[in-house]
Amino acid sequence: MLILGFVNGRDIRLTGISDEAIGFEVENIIEGDLSLTIAIFNFKNYCYDEFHFDKCKIVDCTGKTVSYIYKIEPEYLNTNQRKEFLERLGEIDNTVSIIKEVEGTARKMSFLDGYQPFYPLEKDKEFCKSYKEQEEEEEWHTYQTTDETNNGFLKSMSEVELAFSINNFSLYEKFSNTDFKTAIQNVLEQNQLKDHPIFVKPFSRVYIGNEFCPNIFLETDKLIKLLDQTRMEGLNATIALSFLREDIIELRIALLKRLVEWCDKNDTSLEVIVNDWGMMELVAQTNGRLKPILGRLLNKRKKDPKYKWKWGIKNYTQDMEENFLNGNETFISLLSSRGVNRFEFESHIHNNLIPEGKHSLHFPYYQTNTSQYCTLYADCTGYSRTKQKLVSHCPRYCTEFSFQSI
Numbered sequence: 001m002l003i004l005g006f007v008n009g010r011d012i013r014l015t016g017i018s019d020e021a022i023g024f025e026v027e028n029i030i031e032g033d034l035s036l037t038i039a040i041f042n043f044k045n046y047c048y049d050e051f052h053f054d055k056c057k058i059v060d061c062t063g064k065t066v067s068y069i070y071k072i073e074p075e076y077l078n079t080n081q082r083k084e085f086l087e088r089l090g091e092i093d094n095t096v097s098i099i100k101e102v103e104g105t106a107r108k109m110s111f112l113d114g115y116q117p118f119y120p121l122e123k124d125k126e127f128c129k130s131y132k133e134q135e136e137e138e139e140w141h142t143y144q145t146t147d148e149t150n151n152g153f154l155k156s157m158s159e160v161e162l163a164f165s166i167n168n169f170s171l172y173e174k175f176s177n178t179d180f181k182t183a184i185q186n187v188l189e190q191n192q193l194k195d196h197p198i199f200v201k202p203f204s205r206v207y208i209g210n211e212f213c214p215n216i217f218l219e220t221d222k223l224i225k226l227l228d229q230t231r232m233e234g235l236n237a238t239i240a241l242s243f244l245r246e247d248i249i250e251l252r253i254a255l256l257k258r259l260v261e262w263c264d265k266n267d268t269s270l271e272v273i274v275n276d277w278g279m280m281e282l283v284a285q286t287n288g289r290l291k292p293i294l295g296r297l298l299n300k301r302k303k304d305p306k307y308k309w310k311w312g313i314k315n316y317t318q319d320m321e322e323n324f325l326n327g328n329e330t331f332i333s334l335l336s337s338r339g340v341n342r343f344e345f346e347s348h349i350h351n352n353l354i355p356e357g358k359h360s361l362h363f364p365y366y367q368t369n370t371s372q373y374c375t376l377y378a379d380c381t382g383y384s385r386t387k388q389k390l391v392s393h394c395p396r397y398c399t400e401f402s403f404q405s406i
Helices: 079-100 121-125 131-138 147-157 169-177 180-190 220-232 246-266 277-284 305-309 313-321 329-337 375-382
Strands: 003-007 010-017 022-026 036-042 047-053 056-063 068-074 163-166 205-208 236-240 270-274 290-294 344-346 360-362
Touching (some): 003 022, 047 079, 163 169, 163 180, 169 180, 220 236, 220 246, 246 277, 270 277, 277 290
Parallel strands (some): 163 205, 236 270, 270 290
Antiparallel strands (some): 003 010, 003 036, 010 022, 036 047
16 A cells, blocks of 8 residues: 555545545544544655644545545645655655556656665566576676685584585486595586585585475485495485375385385484475374474575565565574474474575574575476476476476576
């Protein structure tokens, strides 16, 4: 709402407003003195500015079936209040006229220059020809460090465990055909990250599996083979599971059984990332052999990369850093009762206010949206993203194709 009205503290429906008169509708007749407040939205500061009129003259009152229509003349405190009130009304009237033109709205609101960010509409029509080209154009893997930042990285890394995520079929194949240390170094070198100060510390853990798609997962025998390899190389392992679909419940129950058997054989336990409440219950029933970890799909965040262009977002930065894991003791107790004491976070457009404890932070990529219906499958089979359906037998188009992006 761009303009709000209140009479004697109660919300009203404005029917007309000008410098001379204001019309509004209320459900009951007004008795006694009439005090009016008009709140006009301030785009520059992203808040409402209130104008108070304690003295108002009732010009007309018309009774309708279930309400009353009033027309009043406000008495301004001084000429400055009148001038500011009319200027703000003019801004709103101009804004409404611009919005009706639709295209290029933000660009035409010149009075917002320097106050609110403008979304670069022209970039919506710019596309890269390949994923590789986008990496190079956006310089995703380009970085600059100084002695100060290097020392900061070295200090930070001394207090954390470094883990590598094996989360797609290309990586599954690479890690199945060579030792983990060599495979990790090859990936870092390929992405020009081999000499980054973060990676001076050796990796001590691997994540195996995908949190966002149940179809991007290894066959159980191949997964067990990778787990055996982690044990031989002295690495810790975490299994990452996605949401639990109805048609794969039995498969996941069988998988958990095999993982428990592997743990019994090696007298150890495994971390399992859960992104579904049903899966959390199943993992909690494994008598401690499998330790459930709260996944990123359950650790919900607002991560749309376009948020930085939303007007007024800077006023809510702290709110964006928090969610139910911050201060909600009831929820924390529920998780603890299921054996969940560690949470997965990711580096995204806002900072994370991470609660005390031992948790994980994924970088550099982050998830923005997830669905049971694959848009890439729909585009490859029906030539339209809108023709989506559940993919029960996945042809793994994601190993060859990806959507173009800005």
